[in-house]
Amino acid sequence: xxxxxxxxxxxxxxxxxxxxxxxxxxxxxxxxxxxxxxxxxxxxxxxxxxxxxxxxxxxxxxxxxxxxxxxxxxxxxxxxxxxxxxxxxxxxxxxxxxxxxxxxxxxxxxxxxxxxxxxxxxxxxxxxxxxxxxxxxxxxxxxxxxxxxxxxxxxxxxxxxxxxxxxxxxxxxxxxxxxxxxxxxxxxxxxxxxxxxxxxxxxxxxxxxxxxxxxxxxxxxxxxxxxxxxxxxxxxxxxxxxxxxxxxxxxxxxxxxxxxxxxxxxxxxxxx
Amino acid sequence: xxxxxxxxxxxxxxxxxxxxxxxxxxxxxxxxxxxxxxxxxxxxxxxxxxxxxxxxxxxxxxxxxxxxxxxxxxxxxxxxxxxxxxxxxxxxxxxxxxxxxxxxx
Numbered sequence: 001x002x003x004x005x006x007x008x009x010x011x012x013x014x015x016x017x018x019x020x021x022x023x024x025x026x027x028x029x030x031x032x033x034x035x036x037x038x039x040x041x042x043x044x045x046x047x048x049x050x051x052x053x054x055x056x057x058x059x060x061x062x063x064x065x066x067x068x069x070x071x072x073x074x075x076x077x078x079x080x081x082x083x084x085x086x087x088x089x090x091x092x093x094x095x096x097x098x099x100x101x102x103x104x105x106x107x108x109x110x111x112x113x114x115x116x117x118x119x120x121x122x123x124x125x126x127x128x129x130x131x132x133x134x135x136x137x138x139x140x141x142x143x144x145x146x147x148x149x150x151x152x153x154x155x156x157x158x159x160x161x162x163x164x165x166x167x168x169x170x171x172x173x174x175x176x177x178x179x180x181x182x183x184x185x186x187x188x189x190x191x192x193x194x195x196x197x198x199x200x201x202x203x204x205x206x207x208x209x210x211x212x213x214x215x216x217x218x219x220x221x222x223x224x225x226x227x228x229x230x231x232x233x234x235x236x237x238x239x240x241x242x243x244x245x246x247x248x249x250x251x252x253x254x255x256x257x258x259x260x261x262x263x264x265x266x267x268x269x270x271x272x
Numbered sequence: 273x274x275x276x277x278x279x280x281x282x283x284x285x286x287x288x289x290x291x292x293x294x295x296x297x298x299x300x301x302x303x304x305x306x307x308x309x310x311x312x313x314x315x316x317x318x319x320x321x322x323x324x325x326x327x328x329x330x331x332x333x334x335x336x337x338x339x340x341x342x343x344x345x346x347x348x349x350x351x352x353x354x355x356x357x358x359x360x361x362x363x364x365x366x367x368x369x370x371x372x373x374x375x376x377x
Contacts, residue, residue: 009375016273024273026371028371071306
């Protein structure tokens with residue numbers, strides 16, 4: 001009944017820890033229940049679900065799922081049949097494909113007290129956190145032990161080196177208040193596909209920043225509409241910690257497309 | 273399962289048998305998404321969770337029976353109004369489907 005000739009768990013754990021995308025594929029119903037296979041991009045699948053043709057078809061699908069970061073159950077015939085006609089009167093194999101994608105990234109510009117609080121909350125949510133500031137005295141590991149990386153750098157070099165890796169799951173939070181730093185940070189972020197760009201500052205600061213952005217040629221309404229500025233949800237946050245909660249609350253609400261009302265004042269299911 | 277790796281390996285090093293329960297599907301309102309996982313060792317120690325605390329006790333019992341060889345790895349459903357559901361249920365009214373199996377791979 002068990003088919004596992006090799007030990008897959010160490011390979012699985014190693015890939016998850018190294019942030020290599022991997023799909024953990026398990027037969028949850030069908031002839032070889034519990035059979036397991038691991039699928040990652042650019043490498044052969046390891047393990048078997050009990051039929052080589054089934055393995056081939058499921059590996060192909062799992063690759064798509066892991067690239068999209070999707071987890072769910074799929075149905076196949078015993079030899080990997082997927083067309084509905086082939087599945088009539090055939091016992092189906094149900095396969096759970098669980099995608100393990102690298103954690104989303106948050107880049108925080110500005111090494112201030114708000115940064116420490118935001119980095120802490122972002123870690124709770126599973127982000128890989130990078131703190132960046134040009135001032136050596138402030139951008140130190142000692143001040144931001146919770147961050148995964150603390151970089152002494154201007155924004156432009158960081159964006160040119162690593163900006164293309166940012167995706168819709170990632171976030172850039174600009175907390176500097178200093179036009180010297182936040183204008184190039186906004187410029188850099190707008191040139192990426194990052195999903196969330198938040199910029200701290202009062203409404204007055206925001207208006208001034210818009211003027212500075214216009215001076216460097218950023219005037220398109222589509223571009224400016226990507227900026228969440230002033231940053232955060234309107235929850236009356238005052239302290240760095242409260243502000244951090246309002247920022248990550250906004251990131252969640254933007255991702256899910258919700259208007260972030262209080263639960264009490266809305267209806268429908270709490271979990272969707 | 274990412275968050276369970278350290279505990280799983282600690283148990284493996286201690287030579288413990290381990291079962292893993294994973295949410296594979298939810299219908300209606302469910303507290304945790306597919307992929308939420310908990311691990312149970314042969315001594316009944318638990319890490320992780322698969323609901324808001326509603327069904328974990330029953331999952332431990334199920335996992336121990338599977339580890340003891342009294343039951344095969346299987347899909348288990350916890351629901352609200354289903355006759356086959358266990359006595360424990362989800363207070364939120366949804367149905368969760370769990371796959372519980374020994375970590376033998």
